[in-house]
Amino acid sequence: MRLRIRAGVASACALSLGGCTGVQSVLDPAGADAEVLATLFWVLLSGAVVLWLLLNGAFFYVTRMRVRPHSRKIGEAVIIGAGIAFPTVLLAILLSYGLSIMPDQRAPGDGLTVRVTGEQWWWRVEYLPQDGGGPVVSANELRLPVGARTEIKLTAAKVIHSFWVPNLGGKMDMFPGRETRMALEPTRTGVFRGQCAEFCGTSHALMAFPVVVLPPEEFEAWLAKEREDAAAPADAAAERGREVFLAEGCGACHAVRGTPAKGAVGPDLTHVGGRRTIGAGTLPATAEGFGQWLARTDHIKPDVRMPTYRALPEQDLIDLATYLKGLR
Numbered sequence: 001m002r003l004r005i006r007a008g009v010a011s012a013c014a015l016s017l018g019g020c021t022g023v024q025s026v027l028d029p030a031g032a033d034a035e036v037l038a039t040l041f042w043v044l045l046s047g048a049v050v051l052w053l054l055l056n057g058a059f060f061y062v063t064r065m066r067v068r069p070h071s072r073k074i075g076e077a078v079i080i081g082a083g084i085a086f087p088t089v090l091l092a093i094l095l096s097y098g099l100s101i102m103p104d105q106r107a108p109g110d111g112l113t114v115r116v117t118g119e120q121w122w123w124r125v126e127y128l129p130q131d132g133g134g135p136v137v138s139a140n141e142l143r144l145p146v147g148a149r150t151e152i153k154l155t156a157a158k159v160i161h162s163f164w165v166p167n168l169g170g171k172m173d174m175f176p177g178r179e180t181r182m183a184l185e186p187t188r189t190g191v192f193r194g195q196c197a198e199f200c201g202t203s204h205a206l207m208a209f210p211v212v213v214l215p216p217e218e219f220e221a222w223l224a225k226e227r228e229d230a231a232a233p234a235d236a237a238a239e240r241g242r243e244v245f246l247a248e249g250c251g252a253c254h255a256v257r258g259t260p261a262k263g264a265v266g267p268d269l270t271h272v273g274g275r276r277t278i279g280a281g282t283l284p285a286t287a288e289g290f291g292q293w294l295a296r297t298d299h300i301k302p303d304v305r306m307p308t309y310r311a312l313p314e315q316d317l318i319d320l321a322t323y324l325k326g327l328r
Contacts, residue, residue: 024166024193030213031168032149032185036101047094051087058082105170109151109183114142116154118161118174118196121203121301122267122280127223136226137255139267140280142194143212144168145219149185162198165211171197186213191276202303208281229258230270230327241323244316248309256327266306274328290321 021028029035058078062070115135117124125142126135142165144150154163156174164171165184172182196207214222233239242259245251251261257270272278275285279301283289293300294317297308309317 023191024195026166028167030186030188030190030192032187033105033169034167035187036104037170040098040101043097044094047090051090054082054086107149107183109149111148111150112145113151113153116142116152116163118154118156118163118200120158120201121207121304123207123209124267127226129223136223137268138226138271140209140277141212141275142209143214143219143222144184144186145216146186146189146213148216149183152182152184154180154182159200160198161196161200163194164197165192165194167192168211173198189213189215193281203301206280206282206301210276210281212276226271230256233323234326237319238323238326241319241321244312244320245323248312253306269324269327272327273325285325287321287325290324291317294320
């Protein structure tokens, strides 16, 4: 029995420690704001442990170690000291510390600005370069330069969402008809996972997005490429896929720069093949992933506004998936 208890405790500890790292962990900071919030967590946890030990220690002392009547004076001293004075002072110190870090969390960005709009259920992403050029439109993926503080402007189209990248910073709500803002300052490169943190409807849990943090020069090269029109079909299959895309009216909802497709209802697909995922983090951006998405859209993401194209001939679906994957 003792061995089982020890094994259970060890397993629980291992699982707890495992949650401290990863691409969506507030305790594995990769940004300046996340580092401050992680420190705040450990400070508050330490204060909670001290308070818990004091109160339960006092309770244990009077009920187990000194089991005899106590004078009224001692009882009142314990209640006032351990039950009122110490918790009040400790909580006041923790509150003051927490409030002191808020101004830095609200510091604005000093370079690139990105506008993110929460849709149902995906993310519209627009990069607003410092040179004053038009926005570079993307979707369901955010790329940031390491070491720079990027301003993030947030809004929503229909319902409330919440923008959260745990490794990089805190969360911020997104409201229809109102713009909120935050800034993120990544401190190391890598791929992290963002998520909508406010229940927004049927496919709320299927509204994630990868955040790719790049060295500044790589980010600038990527952004310059994002400005370009879509790549031309690389082979006959992709060419047939483009014909299917235009014939089926996909351009009424989606834009592919450099083609007649100018839709703005759904995600911009100009460079969709170069993203890490499709469907807001739902499937990998592979030819197979595109095929699954086209044929089983409503099954993969319930209540999504995009229609399912399972009625298309299988070869048309394969060609269409090939074309989309080639849009890098």
